[in-house]
Amino acid sequence: MAEREIILEVKDLQTSFFTDDGVIPSVDHVDFHVKEGEILGIVGESGCGKSVTSLSIMGLVPSPPGKITSGQILFKGKDLTKFSEKEMRKVRGNDVAMIFQEPMTSLNPLFTIGNQLVEAITLHKKDWNKKQAKARAVEMLKLVGLPRAEELMKDYPHQLSGGMRQRVMIAMALVCDPKVLIADEPTTALDVTIQAQILKLMRELNERLKTAVIMITHDLGVVAETCERVVVMYAGKVVEEGTVDTIFRNPQHPYTKGLIASVPDMRHKKQRLYSIPGNVPKPGTIKNGCRFAARCESVFGRCTEENPPLYETSANHKTRCFLYDQKEVEVHDKTAATS
């Protein structure tokens, strides 16, 4: 496959919330990139900063109290963090679009599906007339696999099921051919059989339209099934990054290992599940050292004092853990040899 170009790059992003309890960095110096037509997964548990990362890209962080305090978000080389609200409005929907977890609450209950789709089109394609916009809306509804698209245009959101609503949301997001689609837990609120339909649709659309997708989820199964590359986040930091195969076959960070081991596997029964001890730390409580140190099984002196950088362990695999520091590896090898 030819090397694809990087379309969206997040560099050293820090998004903080200014609260009464002080400044809390929800997203703390995060770097990652998405290539053209790629499906990138961002996984992590609640409070790890994955949703705030996506809202930062869209410029939708509630402000106040939230603010992007440092870093860049480069879309085709242009820094979105420097854009004014007016400029951002052009980016949203046109270049980068987003779908949300709750298909129930992200559609306006007072307007028909057609009304809402046409609004999205006319906002971005100013030179289109109503007829063109309507034709485009129907075309999009057909594209996402909804039957009787013309009639659906006149329906209200409450007349549709959860899966159909999520299809409408996808249609709305893709209406202006965005280059990047951010999907924030798109199937979490859906039943498994409906989830399978939506994931299949997203894979097909990605192949057909070559839209890059950032899939934000807590479900490792969804990641394994849809994504090419994965970014694992923990407490506001990227702890591991790699292709899906390397992350699942050869996880390096103790958190990623623990996370994969604690999912009950449907295919065979384990006597006992592995569980990571303790709880996810509250954002901002850990100032020094690795965020995972308190729950880590392989913790050693350095972990609580220094902040581990992201080590590049192979061509497409990065880990934020001192165990993969070349110095530590050498020391370990030496002690192993002498003992």
Place this chain on the structure above:
Amino acid sequence: MTKPLLQVEGLKKYFPIRSGVLAKQSGYVKAVDNVSFHVNEGETLGIVGESGCGKSTTGRMLMRLLEPTEGKVTFDGKELTSISSTEMRKARREIQMVFQDPYASLNPRHTVEKILMEPLIVHNIGNAKSRKKKVHEFLEIVGLSSYHAKRYPHQFSGGQRQRIGIARALMTNPKLIIADEPVSALDVSIQAQVLNLMQDLQKELKLTYIFIAHDLGVVRHISDRVGVMYLGRMAELATSESLYEEPLHPYTKALLSAVPVPDPEHKREQIILEGDIPSPSNPPSGCTFHTRCPFKMEACTSIVPKLEEVKPGHFVACHLYNEQVQH
């Protein structure tokens, strides 16, 4: 062979639909329609299904938090469906429930001590001193500390709250615990902790569980036997080994193949069901699954399939396994 602790026969719950100015009854939502099963002492029965399949309604009817429309529930030799509500309240000492949302199921204005003491007061167990002792004891059992007793629910994380919910259910030394989606609101790493805790408690206290959930992986992990529900009916019931290795009902097959597996190398033939779950107020005739079933036959649209034992211990409600209907 252990004896059944709970026996459920022909359980039904029809919710009336009322419409118009006079609230005339215009139909029923058949939330649970003729469900029968039993639970043996010391085992875990898992009940899985998608939203609206009636799994939670079934759980609530077993405790008579909802009055069944029809059917018989026998617990430990006593018929629960025919006793008065006062007697039922006493019987609940033996059957307790753990709820899904650890945020909504604990009173935010009460300390943990008060929350845990309440069941003891209701059932008139012990005196003030022994109750307090018991609260502290059970906090330790579920992996919290006795100093947590004076705190309020908002001071705990989701996983810890679910531990409190479990402790509350255990206070009266019940025999049967009905857990309705106990881990679905929790993160993966916390979910594993709570599942392990529930398994340890089962061994230690000889508990019987009915585990209601939508996550098929979790259900396989914890259950000895599993029942799959679809639109108010039991579609398949078998040991978890048999159900997951050799599912028979087309719905179970599709359901199992739809679950994303956290292994990119795992290849399988995915059966993707078309369409949505039909509304339970107007369920399809015959087999309720026939509108989405890839193996639909003529009989399926008219005859309701019975839950029949196809292999030892493996029950399925599908005409594909009924030779009389096929020929």
